[in-house]
Amino acid sequence: MKKFLPIGIFVALIVCACATNPITGKQNLNFVSNSELFPTSFQQYNAFIAENKVITGTADAKRVDLVGSKIKAAAERYLTYLGQTQYLKDYRWEYKLVDNKEVNAWCLPGGKIVVYSGILPVTQNESGLATVMGHEVSHALANHGAQRMSAAQLQQIGGVALDAATSNKSESTRSIFSQAYGIGSEVGVMLPFSRSNESEADKIGLTLMAIAGYNPDDAIAFWSRMSAKSGAGGTPEFMSTHPSDATRIANLKSLIPQAKEIALKVGTIR
Secondary structure (H helix, E strand, O other), rough: OOOHHHOOOOOOHHOOOEEOOOOOOOOEEOOOOOOHHHHHHHHHHHHHHHHOOOEEEOHHHHHHHHHHHHHHHHHHHHHHOOOOOOOOOOOOOOEEEOOOOOOOOOEOOOOEEEEEEHHHHHHHHOOOHHHHHHHHHHHOOOOOOHHHHHHHHHHHHHHHHHHEEEHOHHHHEEEEEEHHHHHHHHHHHHHHHHHHHHHHHHHHHHHHHHHOOOOOHHHHHHHHHHHHOOOOOOOOHHHHOOOOOHHHHHHHHHHHHHHHHHHHHHOOOO
């Protein structure tokens, strides 16, 4: 019976840990509540800001603040439209431009947004910046951070369950099972899960930028510039945490009409 206990726990966790996300309407695996996640997120953000050079007072910094404010307002307006007026009550929005040559931006759970100066030559304008910031904010709104943490915990528990289930096998057989599980769960579950999160953030991000008053068609131009910068080759999509550039752009094109339709219903920010 002992060797089946981890398997029972594994199944019970999957059944009990599903929660409906108000912005997507989907049931997602989530062991971590915002009340648990946000304090740690805010601490990490404050530590990062203290250790890095924040750019203030420049035209670029003002643009980050302006676009961030519009994306925040768009998120609030969209969630009000969805009947979820209390969902953002614990968010503590901030938008910072940080001196870093890396082509990157991120949003921690709770609305802490950082844009690296290295991505500005690719964003080029407000619409490009809105594409990036809308995408990153969408990760936070959809609780992707908590979902990834939950999925990683399940992956570990699954490994323990497999180890228990094969306890009567030889060491070489157990090693083969363990390696197969590690590769299979990563390539077959964790990476597709991450790519799904990215596509979901693209979809929500298009809607947010449209509500914020930006043309979602401009997202195609931004991602085309990103594709040109990254160049050909790279990691095959099935081994990557992100969709390929071609897949992402094709998905965005198909989603733009829906984003525009929702923005018309919700109303855009002027």
